[in-house]
Amino acid sequence: MGPTTNNPLKLQIKRTHIWYVFLIVVISLFLLRAFYLQVIRYNFYHKAALSDQLKEYEIPAERGVIKAHMGDGTVPIVLNEKLFTIYADPSLIKKPDEVASALADALGGRPSEYKEKITKEGSRYAVLSRKVSKETKEALLKRKFPGIGAEEQHYRTYPNSQLASQVLGFVNNDGRGVYGIEQALNNTLAGTPGQLKAVTDINGVPLAASHGNVLQQPKPGKDITLTIDVGMQKQLETILKAGVQNAKAPSGSALIMDPYTGAVKAMANYPTYNPASYADVDNVNLFDNPAVGHSIEVGSIMKALTTAAALDSGAIKTNSSYYDPSKYVIDDFTVKNIEEDGGPGVKNVADILNLSLNTGATWELMQMGGGQLNQQGREKWHDYMVNRFLFGQPTGIEQSIESEGIVPSPEDNGAGINLTYANTAFGQAMTATPIQMGAALSAVLNGGTYYKPTLVDSYTSSNGTTTKNQPKVVKKDIVSAQTGREMIPLMEYVVQKHYFKQNFDQKTYAVGGKTGTAQIAKATGGGYEENDYNGTYMGFVGGDKPQYVIVVFVNRPKIAGYAGSQAAQPIFGDLAHMLIDDFSVIPKTK
Amino acid sequence: MTYSSSLAVGRKSAGLSRNQNTASFRGREKALGPISNTVILIVLACLLGMLYLTQVTKTNAYGYKVNSLQQQQSQLKEEHDDLEVASARLQSVDRVQESDAAKSMTNVRPEATLQD
Numbered sequence: 058m059g060p061t062t063n064n065p066l067k068l069q070i071k072r073t074h075i076w077y078v079f080l081i082v083v084i085s086l087f088l089l090r091a092f093y094l095q096v097i098r099y100n101f102y103h104k105a106a107l108s109d110q111l112k113e114y115e116i117p118a119e120r121g122v123i124k125a126h127m128g129d130g131t132v133p134i135v136l137n138e139k140l141f142t143i144y145a146d147p148s149l150i151k152k153p154d155e156v157a158s159a160l161a162d163a164l165g166g167r168p169s170e171y172k173e174k175i176t177k178e179g180s181r182y183a184v185l186s187r188k189v190s191k192e193t194k195e196a197l198l199k200r201k202f203p204g205i206g207a208e209e210q211h212y213r214t215y216p217n218s219q220l221a222s223q224v225l226g227f228v229n230n231d232g233r234g235v236y237g238i239e240q241a242l243n244n245t246l247a248g249t250p251g252q253l254k255a256v257t258d259i260n261g262v263p264l265a266a267s268h269g270n271v272l273q274q275p276k277p278g279k280d281i282t283l284t285i286d287v288g289m290q291k292q293l294e295t296i297l298k299a300g301v302q303n304a305k306a307p308s309g310s311a312l313i314m315d316p317y318t319g320a321v322k323a324m325a326n327y328p329t330y331n332p333a334s335y336a337d338v339d340n341v342n343l344f345d346n347p348a349v350g351h352s353i354e355v356g357s358i359m360k361a362l363t364t365a366a367a368l369d370s371g372a373i374k375t376n377s378s379y380y381d382p383s384k385y386v387i388d389d390f391t392v393k394n395i396e397e398d399g400g401p402g403v404k405n406v407a408d409i410l411n412l413s414l415n416t417g418a419t420w421e422l423m424q425m426g427g428g429q430l431n432q433q434g435r436e437k438w439h440d441y442m443v444n445r446f447l448f449g450q451p452t453g454i455e456q457s458i459e460s461e462g463i464v465p466s467p468e469d470n471g472a473g474i475n476l477t478y479a480n481t482a483f484g485q486a487m488t489a490t491p492i493q494m495g496a497a498l499s500a501v502l503n504g505g506t507y508y509k510p511t512l513v514d515s516y517t518s519s520n521g522t523t524t525k526n527q528p529k530v531v532k533k534d535i536v537s538a539q540t541g542r543e544m545i546p547l548m549e550y551v552v553q554k555h556y557f558k559q560n561f562d563q564k565t566y567a568v569g570g571k572t573g574t575a576q577i578a579k580a581t582g583g584g585y586e587e588n589d590y591n592g593t594y595m596g597f598v599g600g601d602k603p604q605y606v607i608v609v610f611v612n613r614p615k616i617a618g619y620a621g622s623q624a625a626q627p628i629f630g631d632l633a634h635m636l637i638d639d640f641s642v643i644p645k646t647k
Numbered sequence: 648m649t650y651s652s653s654l655a656v657g658r659k660s661a662g663l664s665r666n667q668n669t670a671s672f673r674g675r676e677k678a679l680g681p682i683s684n685t686v687i688l689i690v691l692a693c694l695l696g697m698l699y700l701t702q703v704t705k706t707n708a709y710g711y712k713v714n715s716l717q718q719q720q721s722q723l724k725e726e727h728d729d730l731e732v733a734s735a736r737l738q739s740v741d742r743v744q745e746s747d748a749a750k751s752m753t754n755v756r757p758e759a760t761l762q763d
Contacts, residue, residue: 077682133735139725191729216735262714264707291740638754 110256112263118248120213121278123225123238125285126514132287135225135239138214141194141207143185145175149204156202160185163197175204188212212333213239219331221290223346224283224324224512226457227332236344238512240457242281245516251275277519284320284514289313289640293323296631297609301327304592304614304624310348310491311609311628313636316499316597318528319508321454321492322605324348349454352462352488353610356575357413357621358595359484363421364410365501365544366441369536372424375543378405381416387430388473392419392480395619410547410571411554413621418482430475435467438478445535446497447507448489454510462489484573484593494595495608502545502603504538507531545569545603548596555622557630561637565644567603568633570596572621577613589613592620594629598636600643607632 094102123135143164150156157172164171164186174183187210189197194207213228226237234243254271255263263270293311301309312324330343338344345351367373381404384393394414409417419430426434442448442464449464464487465477480486492510500507509529517523548569552561561568573593576585592611597603607629614624636642679687736742743749 073682080682080685127738132738133731136732136735137728138732139728214732216732216739218739218741220740262711264710287740291744 107256110258111254112257112261113252113254116251116253116273116275117211117232118250118275119277120211120228120232120248121246122280123246124280124282125221125287125290126282127287131282134215134217134220134283134287136214136216138212139209140188140190140212141209142187143189143194143197143205143207145183145185146204146206147175147177147180147183150175151203156205159197159200159202160205163193164189215331215333217287217291218333219329220287220294221283221285221325222329222332223326223344223348224285224456225332226344227335234457236457237346238281238283238455241455242513246278246281248278248519249276279519280517282514282517283512284315284322285324285512286322286640289636290323290325292635292639293632294325294327294329296628296635297325298327300609300624300628300631301611301614303627304611304616304620306592306611306614306616306624308347309609309611309624309628310351311607311632312348312491312495313632314495314499314510314606316503316603316606317508319496319499319510320514320528321510321512324492324512345458346456347610348491349452349456350458350460350490352460352490352493353591353612354487354575354578355484355489355494355610356573356591356593357415357418357483358494358571358573358593359482359487359489360410360413360418361544361548361571361595362441362446362497362501363418363438363482364406364547365536365540366438366445367421367424368406368543369540370425370437370441372437373406373421375406375547378403379417379420380404381408381414381420383416385416385419385479387419387479388476390473390476392416392476407547407550411551413483413572413574415483419479422479422482430479432467432469435474435478438482439464439467442481442487445507445532446493446500447531448487448493448497452492452496452510454492455512459492460488460490462493463487485576491608491610494593495606498595498597498608499606500532500535501541502597502606504541505534505536507533507535545597552596555626558627559630559634561633565600566637566642567599567601567645568596569603570594570607570626570629572619572626574619574621590620592622592624592626594621594625596629596633598633598642600645601647604642605636605640607636 120137122133122137124131125134143160145156153172153176154168156175157168160166160171160175161168166186171185174185177183185205189207197205198207211232215222215225222237224237226235226239226241228239229235232247234240234246239246252271252273253263256270257263263272293313297309297311301307308327310324310326313322314320315322324346326347328343330338335344364373368375381401383399383401384391386392392415394412394416399412404412404414404417406417408414409421422434422438423429424434425437426432443450448462451459451461453459465474465481467474467478477486496507496510507530509531511526511529513526515523515525545567546569548571549563549567550569551572552568552570553563555570555572571594573591573595575591575593577589577591578584579586590613592609592614594607594609596607598605598607609625609628609632611620611624611628614620616623
């Protein structure tokens with residue numbers, strides 16, 4: 058018998074082949090379609106997916122905190138606070154009366170005011186309240202009113218209200234520092250924003266496995282600790298306000314600084330403002346810091362520096378005396394003294410400061426010129442003013458706006474240069490700011506080292522590393538150490554001879570100073586105002602060596618008497634007593 | 648030739664002696680055909696795909712965990728910042744000045760100083 062016929066087998070194989078071909082065709086169709094979608098149309102679908110899934114946004118950096126000293130420690134005086142803006146979409150509001158009532162209960166104000174906002178036709182966004190706390194926002198949103206929402210915003214917060222407001226400045230709605238330290242050190246405080254670019258899920262959560270994710274963490278801004286002492290600042294502001302009001306003046310400035318480091322311990326102006334409510338301030342001039350930004354003709358406080366320059370240049374000695382004619386006619390104008398200084402007579406260097414003799418300061422300038430007002434004397438005094446006391450240029454203190462002040466050139470301009478320079482010897486015909494005067498006096502009293510005035514004590518980065526801001530020596534030997542030592546008793550003599558409502562125990566503490574009653578140049582030019590003056594005072598408090606330098610400016614006081622002694626001097630006196638009573642002034646040992 | 652004699656010839660030619668079991672069942676070698684190859688490849692590809700999906704899903708799951716931890720960290724930081732603000736307000740100069748403790752204090756001028 059032969060092998061069985063294989064027709065059924067052949068049929069089976071044929072059917073298998075057909076199915077096989079069919080399978081190949083179907084799979085090929087799928088592959089072709091997949092190729093079309095994923096290769097030919099790749100760009101289109103990739104773009105469509107990314108537009109929905111790819112999130113790219115800047116991650117804001119946290120702004121640095123500003124701290125100040127309080128005794129031996131530090132306290133934050135400017136911080137960041139997250140608050141909320143409550144808004145409404147009027148088109149979604151269902152029961153306006155009920156909603157308005159609930160809003161008034163939660164946010165304060167009247168229901169009618171809210172009703173007006175939430176029923177406004179055509180509006181899709183109405184701000185109901187800003188700077189709302191988290192608790193209030195959560196209580197309100199719990200009611201689940203349709204159309205009521207909240208968005209978070211970061212604000213700067215000032216626990217000490219108006220304290221040092223003009224020194225600090227504020228941050229505007231764009232997150233940028235404006236005025237004061239906030240503007241001057243904006244880049245340091247602002248940090249660097251981060252970036253997130255990632256494919257996310259429907260909830261916006263980045264998918265860790267997706268390629269090309271970019272995550273740059275934000276770099277928080279540095280915290281800054283100021284040289285300001287909160288207790289000293291508060292007392293200075295209180296004393297300044299009382300003094301300016303008592304002097305019936307519209308404004309005033311004062312500062313206290315360390316003459317051996319340039320650190321500003323307190324700096325204030327009156328009137329001031331609350332930086333948390335800067336948007337409500339009508340007079341934008343309040344944002345300025347006049348202690349740094351407004352220069353004026355400083356008046357007779359300059360005589361302390363004129364005397365220092367004359368002593369240091371060897372033109373005079375501390376025991377020098379001279380015949381004071383009580384007036385000099387210079388370039389057809391008369392330089393004279395106030396009536397109370399008496400008539401002509403023999404005067405000495407101590408009298409020039411104590412009696413505030415304009416003629417005495419002019420005499421000192423003459424001595425710098427070898428006995429008369431001339432180019433030599435003018436150039437020598439100009440050198441002291443510009444190259445040693447550094448007038449006519451900014452100090453570089455960390456503030457947004459600083460005035461340089463003006464120092465006239467010593468060159469003969471054919472327009473009465475000798476008269477001009479005689480005026481500069483007693484603080485007229487030149488301008489300076491309180492901080493420039495404080496820095497210059499500090500340099501004289503500490504023996505000749507000019508330190509850059511500073512408001513910054515240290516910087517702290519987000520990882521906790523603190524970098525101390527070292528005192529910066531701008532110039533050395535601006536006067537000799539001996540000149541510095543000689544100036545102290547001369548200025549102490551002035552305080553001893555002037556009236557203070559509470560005297561100083563000068564056996565225990567060294568308190569020295571100089572008054573200034575400065576004429577005010579007419580805004581239209583052509584001389585000085587008749588009846589308005591600025592009152593100025595600069596001095597020091599210490600023991601064996603000066604520990605604090607104080608400068609006070611009072612603008613246009615209306616109190617009777619000389620502006621320097623009646624308006625500025627009492628403020629200096631109160632500040633000096635405050636420092637002795639509360640801030641560990643080390644008494645004399647010898 | 649009979650059946651038994653043909654077996655004998657075969658045995659002889661194979662060098663086998665008597666009483667040896669010359670009938671052995673050796674399976675016919677079967678090679679995989681194209682369909683089987685395709686199916687196996689598809690299955691392998693699917694397995695690889697599954698493996699990739701599990702790994703990606705796991706990584707994304709970690710991403711969610713990281714996100715959750717970051718949210719927790721943010722929340723704690725916010726609470727810390729709120730407490731810092733509250734603390735600063737409690738220490739504010741105005742508040743201290745108005746406190747009962749401060750009001751019951753009096754100014755005392757320094758009488759003497761101890762020197763080292």
